[in-house]
Amino acid sequence: MTFAEWVDKIDGIVWGPVMLVLLVGTGVFLTIRTGFLPWRNLGYALKSVVSKEARTKSRGTGDVSPFSALMTALAATIGTGNIVGVATALASGGPGALIWMELSAAFGITSKFSECMLAVKYREVNAKGEMSGGPMYVMKKAISCKWLGSLLAFLFAVFTVIASFGIGDMTQSHSIAESIFDTFGVPTWIVGAVITGLSLLIVIGGIKSISKVSSVVVPVMAVFYFAAGLIVILGNITAVPEAIVVMVKMAFSPTAAAGGFAGTITTSVLNAAHYGVARGCFSNEAGMGSAAITAASATTDHPVRQGYINMTGTFFDTIVICTVTGLAICSSGVLGTVGADGKVINGAALTILAFETVLGKAGGILVTIGIALFAFSTILGWEYHGEKAVEYLCGMTPVMLYRIVFALIAFVGATQDLQVVWNISDIFNALMAIPNLICLLILSGTIAKDMKDFQPEVELQKKAWKQAKLAKKA
Secondary structure (H helix, E strand, O other), X not given: OOHHHHHHHHXXXXXXXXXXXXXXXXXXXXXXXOOOHHHHOHHHXXXXXXXXXXXXXXXXXXXXXXXXXXXXXHHHHOOHHHOHHHHHHHHHHOOHHHHHHHHHHHHHHHHHHHHHHHHHHOOEEOOOOOEEOOHHHHHHHHOOXXXXXXXXXXXXXXHHHHHHHHHHXXXXXXXXXXXXXXXXXXXXXXXXXXXXXXXXXXXXOHHHHHHHHHHHHHHHHHHHXXXXXXXXXXXXXXXXXXXXXXXXXXXXXXXXXXXXXXXXXXXXXHXXXXXXXXXXXXXXXXXOOHHHHHHOOEOEOOHHHHHHHHHHHHHHHHHHHHHHHHHHHHHHOOOOOEOOOOOEOOHHHHHHHHHHHHHOHXXXXXXXXXXXXXXXXXXXXXXXXXXXXXXXXXOOOOHHHHHHHHHHHHHHHHHOOOHHHHHHHHHHHHHHHHHHHHHHHHOHHHHHHHHHHHHHHHHHHHHHHHHHHHHHHX
16 A cells, blocks of 8 residues: 555544544533533523624733634634535535534534633633643643643644644645636646735734734625525525435435435435534534634633633534535535536535536636635634644744744645645544543533533523613613
8 A cells, every 4th residue: 555545544544433423422421411501502602702792802811802712713613624525525425414514513512612611711821921722731730630631732732733734724725726726727836825925924923913814804704605605595495495305314314315306426324424424523623622722812701701602613614604505505406416527526616516506607706715715714723723732832932933834834735736635634633632522521520510600690691681682672
């Protein structure tokens, strides 16, 4: 076997059933352990995100506003997985994969809450007076067995740095360059140079600069893509009921064929579950621990408060954006379409085909712009993740060097074939989850207790919102 084949085989093992069960299983366990509070308080969390207070730094201490912290975390998670990953899951696992993607995200909401809440609870102030936090600090400070905590923290930080260059940088710039070349014919080296220049200009300013850009780009691009996807769904509205029926049928049937809906797609419940859960976890990163690094920078007076705000990231990423992509593909009737090469159309090409059924050529341009914006925001978010991991391992001194190297490597990603790099970075992205999930399970009691103690504050806020609503009506 060649090196590339070995890497591909290891990638398949790492992202195999054991990892997927561990990711989803941890979410299920934490959801039950916390008395389903993340689900029960989802409305409270969503209202908190859109509140004026979330956009200020008036409550507590931190580097950026709670909203900015969420947007920076979303910048790293809303990426090519929402367009390319969903299409891949549907083409490989059938329409039922979307149902499994959403189910995994439902439990992933609790995982995301837990890791972000703990990151705020155990964060530190560095030499520059900035917040430093994330799973590595939680592991080191909160796990009673110190040698285990230190080992898990070291491994998580190392895996994060490696993953940041691959899954968070090179593969994202490659996706941007490739999609822009295919649609507009712009040479990849020119696109790479622009990405590198813009990245360097933004990341050199650290979290405050990154969060300012993310707070504008992420909401705009999400609304932009959501609206376009909704138009496609409405344009195929007569096919939506059948699409939903087929999704549910193929999600739970031992062996099912989509028939006329997507004639070339035949799959099983295990296949649908595998691709749905894998692509869902890849997209929202719940359980990976990455978003927790950004959450630690938020200005807040209570870890649980920020945990609720950050957990909505999984809701927006998968329940909203991925669902729009999936439903647009399934309702358009393009799933299972065979290309000129005799292979089933997959990835970005499948999403573009779906959007073009209603929007014509403009649909392909819209998807290309979406990929470019999503992927670029991912580069910014992951730079901060990697930067904080470097700071944990080596201190403040090499951080500026890391920022420069990170931006320059984006050019390499845009201009080179990256299949092996993609698989290697995919492996390290998954390896990040192992120490993080172990940490979440060990500290599940702390998570449940802190949530329970904060619940009176949640109920008080809900009551205040209700009274304000009644007063407005009066």
